[in-house]
Amino acid sequence: MLDARLGRIEDVEEARALARQGTLSRAGDLFWPAVIVALVLLALTGDALAPYSPTAQDVGARLLPPFATSGRGFHLLGTDPLGRDLLSTMIAGTRLSLFIGATATFIGLVIGVGLGMAAGYYGGAVDRLVMRLAEAQTAMPMFLVAILFLVVLGPSVFNVIVLLPALVWPAFARLVRAETLRLRETLYVEAAVATGCTGPQILWAHILPNVAPRVAVLTVIEVGHVMLAEAGLSFLGIGVQPPDVTWGLLIARGRPYLAVAWWLVTMPGVLLGLAVLAFNMLARRFEVASGSAA
Amino acid sequence: MHAQSPGRFVVTRIRDGAGILLLVTVVIFLLGYGLGDPATLMSPVDATPEQIENLRRLLGLDRPLYVQFIDYFGHLLRGDFGESLWQYRPALPIVLEALPFTLLLTATALVLAGLLGGINGTLAGFWAGSRFDRATNFLTVAAVSVPSFWVGLILIAIAAVRIQLFPTSGFTGWQSLVLPAVTLAVVHGGRIHLLVRSATFEEMTKPYAMVARSKGLPDRLILWKHVLRNTSVTVATTIGWEYVRMLGGAAFAVEVVFAWPGVGQLMINAANRHDFPVLQCAVIVAGAFVVATNALVDIGYRLMDARLRVA
Amino acid sequence: MIQEPLLDVRNLRVRFETPRGLLRAVDGVSFSVAPRETVGIVGESGSGKSVTMLSVLRLFPPLARVSVSGQVLFEGTDLLRLSEAELREVRGAKIGMVFQDPLTSLNPALPVGEQIAESLRTHRGLSRGAARRRAEELLELVGIPDPGRRADDLPYRFSGGMRQRIMIAIAIACEPKLLIADEPTSALDVTVQAQVLVLLERLQRELGMSLIMISHDLGVIAATSRRVLVMYGGWIVERGSVEEILERPGHPYSAALTRLVPDLDQPRDEPLVPIPGQPTPVVGHMPGCRFAARCGYAMDRCREETPPAVALATEHISLCWLSADGIRPAPAPTPAGGRR
Numbered sequence: 049m050l051d052a053r054l055g056r057i058e059d060v061e062e063a064r065a066l067a068r069q070g071t072l073s074r075a076g077d078l079f080w081p082a083v084i085v086a087l088v089l090l091a092l093t094g095d096a097l098a099p100y101s102p103t104a105q106d107v108g109a110r111l112l113p114p115f116a117t118s119g120r121g122f123h124l125l126g127t128d129p130l131g132r133d134l135l136s137t138m139i140a141g142t143r144l145s146l147f148i149g150a151t152a153t154f155i156g157l158v159i160g161v162g163l164g165m166a167a168g169y170y171g172g173a174v175d176r177l178v179m180r181l182a183e184a185q186t187a188m189p190m191f192l193v194a195i196l197f198l199v200v201l202g203p204s205v206f207n208v209i210v211l212l213p214a215l216v217w218p219a220f221a222r223l224v225r226a227e228t229l230r231l232r233e234t235l236y237v238e239a240a241v242a243t244g245c246t247g248p249q250i251l252w253a254h255i256l257p258n259v260a261p262r263v264a265v266l267t268v269i270e271v272g273h274v275m276l277a278e279a280g281l282s283f284l285g286i287g288v289q290p291p292d293v294t295w296g297l298l299i300a301r302g303r304p305y306l307a308v309a310w311w312l313v314t315m316p317g318v319l320l321g322l323a324v325l326a327f328n329m330l331a332r333r334f335e336v337a338s339g340s341a342a
Numbered sequence: 343m344h345a346q347s348p349g350r351f352v353v354t355r356i357r358d359g360a361g362i363l364l365l366v367t368v369v370i371f372l373l374g375y376g377l378g379d380p381a382t383l384m385s386p387v388d389a390t391p392e393q394i395e396n397l398r399r400l401l402g403l404d405r406p407l408y409v410q411f412i413d414y415f416g417h418l419l420r421g422d423f424g425e426s427l428w429q430y431r432p433a434l435p436i437v438l439e440a441l442p443f444t445l446l447l448t449a450t451a452l453v454l455a456g457l458l459g460g461i462n463g464t465l466a467g468f469w470a471g472s473r474f475d476r477a478t479n480f481l482t483v484a485a486v487s488v489p490s491f492w493v494g495l496i497l498i499a500i501a502a503v504r505i506q507l508f509p510t511s512g513f514t515g516w517q518s519l520v521l522p523a524v525t526l527a528v529v530h531g532g533r534i535h536l537l538v539r540s541a542t543f544e545e546m547t548k549p550y551a552m553v554a555r556s557k558g559l560p561d562r563l564i565l566w567k568h569v570l571r572n573t574s575v576t577v578a579t580t581i582g583w584e585y586v587r588m589l590g591g592a593a594f595a596v597e598v599v600f601a602w603p604g605v606g607q608l609m610i611n612a613a614n615r616h617d618f619p620v621l622q623c624a625v626i627v628a629g630a631f632v633v634a635t636n637a638l639v640d641i642g643y644r645l646m647d648a649r650l651r652v653a
Numbered sequence: 654m655i656q657e658p659l660l661d662v663r664n665l666r667v668r669f670e671t672p673r674g675l676l677r678a679v680d681g682v683s684f685s686v687a688p689r690e691t692v693g694i695v696g697e698s699g700s701g702k703s704v705t706m707l708s709v710l711r712l713f714p715p716l717a718r719v720s721v722s723g724q725v726l727f728e729g730t731d732l733l734r735l736s737e738a739e740l741r742e743v744r745g746a747k748i749g750m751v752f753q754d755p756l757t758s759l760n761p762a763l764p765v766g767e768q769i770a771e772s773l774r775t776h777r778g779l780s781r782g783a784a785r786r787r788a789e790e791l792l793e794l795v796g797i798p799d800p801g802r803r804a805d806d807l808p809y810r811f812s813g814g815m816r817q818r819i820m821i822a823i824a825i826a827c828e829p830k831l832l833i834a835d836e837p838t839s840a841l842d843v844t845v846q847a848q849v850l851v852l853l854e855r856l857q858r859e860l861g862m863s864l865i866m867i868s869h870d871l872g873v874i875a876a877t878s879r880r881v882l883v884m885y886g887g888w889i890v891e892r893g894s895v896e897e898i899l900e901r902p903g904h905p906y907s908a909a910l911t912r913l914v915p916d917l918d919q920p921r922d923e924p925l926v927p928i929p930g931q932p933t934p935v936v937g938h939m940p941g942c943r944f945a946a947r948c949g950y951a952m953d954r955c956r957e958e959t960p961p962a963v964a965l966a967t968e969h970i971s972l973c974w975l976s977a978d979g980i981r982p983a984p985a986p987t988p989a990g991g992r993r
Contacts, residue, residue, distance in 0.1 A: 558744030
């Protein structure tokens with residue numbers, strides 16, 4: 049038996065091993081990234097793809113279960129108490145859910161990476177201060193603080209985006225600080241210092257590129273956390289407010305009808321879970337590939 | 343590796359915890375009195391600017407901020423968190439009444455999660471790559487990808503519509519505990535499973551694990567005598583930290599879903615009523631509890647670590 | 654009279670699935686070990702020597718995607734075809750292994766006596782008391798003083814040399830027929846190395862075991878083994894008696910290895926000549942001789958065609974085109990008596 053890459057295949061065992069490594073595994077690798085790409089596309093072009101307008105009410109078609117047909121047409125996921133097509137409202141919610149998730153995570157990343165690098169590189173008082181802050185942050189009941197915050201300042205998309213980075217920056221800071229400490233001792237950083245590079249220069253040119261991969265993996269995980277947190281706040285009514293819509297808000301909207309129209313609560317939750325699952329699975333693939341997990 | 347003796351560490355940790363709590367108090371104070379305006383919040387919607395200004399002067403909100411804080415802090419130390427605007431009685435007792443319910447729910451959920459996640463996670467890590475591992479892996483990653491309040495809603499839907507076995511709202515007896523505790527246990531048990539699996543797997547890759555296998559010892563013996571001895575500290579502290587996480591958010595949302603009379607439910611009610619004193623009090627009390635738990639877990643880990651070193 | 658070999662490995666191939674492709678760690682290895690014989694396997698890290706021996710007991714890392722083919726006949730039974738349960742009866746009881754780093758090979762949380770005793774309880778069914786007594790005897794046998802008290806100590810209380818002795822005690826506890834020692838001295842100080850090697854030799858004689866000694870250090874192999882297998886890139890590139898390999902190596906790699914063994918009679922200013930380059934793992938297809946890239950004698954043919962197995966003497970075989978042409982690589986100068 050001949051294989052182009054291997055020359056002679058010695059026996060059945062090798063053939064099986066090769067098959068396992070082949071196209072099936074490649075396809076598997078692409079699945080979760082494809083899901084994320086699909087969601088992003090949905091967020092960007094959703095309005096065009098939605099079968100109906102998310103705000104179009106049709107009282108005659110209220111609370112229809114999935115796969116039902118109304119005067120307007122086919123409703124894949126059913127309708128809500130005002131007759132709005134659930135699928136369309138879910139698509140409409142995609143944009144804001146992903147936007148808040150991405151933005152808040154990004155802000156948290158910038159803060160966390162910045163503080164982490166400073167703490168790791170300069171050490172001393174800066175390090176202690178940053179670590180104390182991070183500790184205090186994780187020791188606080190963030191959820192309750194968030195409720196207080198949003199009550200005082202008023203719930204809105206803007207306030208949610210301002211608040212949520214507080215949830216994630218400690219994780220970034222800790223990771224980057226540890227990596228910076230490790231990298232600080234390497235030869236090429238010492239060389240850079242010897243040739244007169246300033247701290248910020250070294251951080252930007254040497255340390256940042258090296259922490260980037262692990263930060264990227266953490267980012268993927270944290271986007272999931274932020275999305276879940278936003279869903280929680282919106283569900284409780286202190287996050288995003290109507291007419292804006294996110295998946296969390298949709299779940300809240302469906303809650304009073306749980307006994308008669310279970311799909312209103314279930315479907316947005318499934319979509320949210322799918323999105324977060326995609327991020328988590330993607331992160332796991334990275335970790336397995338880089339060998340830092342199994 | 344540890345510069346301090348365990349005793350010293352305990353003292354330091356407690357001191358740190360107190361410092362964090364102080365910081366929390368400052369932050370809450372600033373949020374409330376610095377950023378926000380209690381006078382406006384507490385006034386009826388149709389109040390005139392003069393009425394609000396009067397209220398402000400009445401509450402002493404026109405004094406410098408640090409003066410207000412000292413006053414505020416002094417009251418705190420005496421247990422005076424102000425009076426609830428809704429129930430017309432001191433805020434602190436209201437919060438303290440709700441606290442035991444939260445404790446009951448979270449403790450039960452933690453035990454469930456710890457057992458489920460700990461046992462399954464260890465087995466999954468021990469037999470990494472097996473069908474059991476791959477199946478539970480996907481399930482647990484899915485479990486940590488969904489919001490816990492949504493899981494609660496699904497359970498209610500199933501219980502209310504189909505099974506009708508357990509109550510889905512309020513506290514009417516021990517059965518009320520089941521659904522909310524299971525809800526929390528699903529998500530947190532999932533995460534414990536993943537972390538414990540990871541730790542166990544790492545132990546299995548260590549050379550002594552291979553040596554144990556080379557001796558021809560049965561799997562059960564290897565797991566019990568060799569692996570668990572080295573992972574137990576990690577598992578215990580994972581569960582501890584997961585508790586802190588639980589208090590950080592999920593527990594309160596689940597309380598609201600099940601109308602469980604704990605601190606989370608209390609806070610949402612207070613939020614809807616703009617009952618500012620109760621809000622502040624709840625955050626600080628819960629904060630104290632979380633800080634204390636965090637410190638306890640850290641101390642526990644340090645003590646267990648010390649004992650292992652000596653042994 | 655031809656003796657039945659204790660261990661007979663036939664055409665063993667071990668492949669790992671890695672992200673970069675199929676790694677042929679062991680590619681068609683065959684050899685045998687007679688009862689009471691000491692065989693040495695020498696090669697650099699990555700040569701496949703450790704994987705070969707781990708494959709005998711099927712001790713692969715968890716989650717490793719590995720496929721094994723060929724036969725490993727131990728006392729006539731093919732170990733590769735045994736179930737996990739059957740294999741567990743062989744491990745520890747009939748075949749014992751000593752690993753490289755005693756620091757990480759012993760469970761840091763268990764007393765050493767216990768780590769010896771559990772083998773005895775599992776395989777011999779001894780009671781706790783009897784196992785404990787036997788464990789103490791074994792500690793004494795390997796030269797640990799005051800075994801009664803020290804059996805309760807944790808590994809960290811022992812020096813590196815003593816820990817390795819404990820590992821040996823664990824490996825021979827059930828009096829196996831075959832002892833495999835994978836780099837037993839590599840993590841030890843030079844002075845301690847000699848002691849451990851002497852111990853292994855003594856135990857082998859007293860217990861009548863066969864011993865497979867694996868090392869990257871030809872000096873260690875020379876001191877202990879009668880026959881040597883030289884491995885590179887998953888192949889056995891040369892095999893023969895110790896004297897043949899040291900004094901008249903047929904393969905350039907073996908010759909290079911002999912030059913790496915420092916010799917007291919060597920003139921002071923004669924440098925040790927390292928082998929240039931690094932061993933590269935063989936992923937995917939690699940035509941020709943695996944050593945060609947680093948071989949000083951490489952010809953075009955070496956890079957294109959797999960070299961044949963050439964008999965240089967009885968029981969001395971070299972896998973090399975050079976040997977096929979009847980040429981020998983230049984060995985290290987050897988004083989009469991061959992003291993190393």
